[in-house]
Amino acid sequence: xxxxxxxxxxxxxxxxxxxxxxxxxxxxxxxxxxxxxxxxxxxxxxxxxxxxxxxxxxxxxxxxxxxxxxxxxxxxxxxxxxxxxxxxxxxxxxxxxxxxxxxxxxxxxxxxxxxxxxxxxxxxxxxxxxxxxxxxxxxxxxxxxxxxxxxxxxxxxxxxxxxxxxxxxxxxxxxxxxxxxxxxxxxxxxxxxxxxxxxxxxxxxxxxxxxxxxxxxxxxxxxxxxxxxxxxxxxxxxxxxxxxxxxxxxxxxxxxxxxxxxxxxxxxxxxxxxxxxxxxxxxxxxxxxxxxxxxxxxxxxxxxxxxxxxxxxxxxxxxxxxxxxxxxxxxxxxxxxxxxxxxxxxxxxxxxxxxxxxxxxxxxxxxxxxxxxxxxxxxxxxxxxxxxxxxxxxxxxxxxxxxxxxx
Ligand code: GTR
Numbered sequence: 001x002x003x004x005x006x007x008x009x010x011x012x013x014x015x016x017x018x019x020x021x022x023x024x025x026x027x028x029x030x031x032x033x034x035x036x037x038x039x040x041x042x043x044x045x046x047x048x049x050x051x052x053x054x055x056x057x058x059x060x061x062x063x064x065x066x067x068x069x070x071x072x073x074x075x076x077x078x079x080x081x082x083x084x085x086x087x088x089x090x091x092x093x094x095x096x097x098x099x100x101x102x103x104x105x106x107x108x109x110x111x112x113x114x115x116x117x118x119x120x121x122x123x124x125x126x127x128x129x130x131x132x133x134x135x136x137x138x139x140x141x142x143x144x145x146x147x148x149x150x151x152x153x154x155x156x157x158x159x160x161x162x163x164x165x166x167x168x169x170x171x172x173x174x175x176x177x178x179x180x181x182x183x184x185x186x187x188x189x190x191x192x193x194x195x196x197x198x199x200x201x202x203x204x205x206x207x208x209x210x211x212x213x214x215x216x217x218x219x220x221x222x223x224x225x226x227x228x229x230x231x232x233x234x235x236x237x238x239x240x241x242x243x244x245x246x247x248x249x250x251x252x253x254x255x256x257x258x259x260x261x262x263x264x265x266x267x268x269x270x271x272x273x274x275x276x277x278x279x280x281x282x283x284x285x286x287x288x289x290x291x292x293x294x295x296x297x298x299x300x301x302x303x304x305x306x307x308x309x310x311x312x313x314x315x316x317x318x319x320x321x322x323x324x325x326x327x328x329x330x331x332x333x334x335x336x337x338x339x340x341x342x343x344x345x346x347x348x349x350x351x352x353x354x355x356x357x358x359x360x361x362x363x364x365x366x367x368x369x370x371x372x373x374x375x376x377x378x379x380x381x382x383x384x385x386x387x388x389x390x391x392x393x394x395x396x397x398x399x400x401x402x403x404x405x406x407x
Contacts, residue, residue, distance in 0.1 A: 004336035004387040012338045020281040025322045025355050037358045051315045057256050058214035058300030060222045061201045066094045069230050083171045090226050093200035101184040103227050107176040107236040116241035116406040117176030119227050121250045124161050125181045131159030141187035166395035173399050176237045185223030186216050190297040211301040221257035241265050241406045247390045252276035259323035268330045270390050273340025277331045277348050280310040284341040318351025326359035328405040330380035335371050337388040343368050349381050376401050
């Protein structure tokens, strides 16, 4: 295996993973043992969701009253005539801090009725996902790469990240593809919650925030739910068959979006690692402490209570995967991405299986499968060769998995 350079000073050895006990997803806080799907749905699931809100991602508001969809652009012959392109601005909130979130949507032109789709969230701007010259360029904060200068995106970034988004394949296989630039929802820097969706909702004043108020991951996830709100109004997409997908910090985001919003029919985590699919108690690669230190704005303030104290956290990330149940969920790892702890991502999926079993679904494996040998049960998993990235191989698996569950 070609090793990808990883941050130094962290554990990358399986033999040095400490012994730990995972909290049991099937034992309620009052000791009740969950033996059926109904007890899971009515009692244990809400309690786990609440713990993730209070201890990890923070509590988010629901659907805002001040929300309006504006279809700003449409082309019935996009992508060489294969797709219909639509660009929608989702206006959120009122006043000076109101947000304008751009959703780029392609749907297969030859579709007869509403199609299933993927709603994704991207790092560098919708215009980087495809070279299509009509894609609107973000006006919100962007990182200074892919042609951006002074944190403003430019046309030089067009298609710069197209390798991550198999849009042509997705369309040819009969799915819609939607994407939102995450910085339109919340800029990814520690701004004291002055920007993004946080000041639109109580407590508007960041100084009055509580330790379980939402942070950026919850903000991005909430933005994805607003994307789904739009899709519910769009006749070309079947909003009841939408998979949510993200990579890395945005894989953490897609998992949380799928947990918090059960309208997402399928949930995909691509290389999400610490605070995403990977079990925190393993302390393999990125840890709770380093993630809270490097990115203090990603998780709610309470999460830093578990810096170097992962065992004291009432949840671990297998319970996040379990919150997707009984919906199909996919966890994808990359062999070279040891920072994200590929085996810890697998073990998390495995740790969610007892919940899937309540619904009659089995995972089908008990050990991490070899590289490039995907497992597609109700829970999907693969570890592919290569590094931290989204590749055509990953998309092929997601499409096969979606064919199985959404078609
Ligand atoms: C890293 C971070 C990871 C992952 C990644 C990314 O710096 O440590 O947790 O989120 O960024 O989002 O690309």
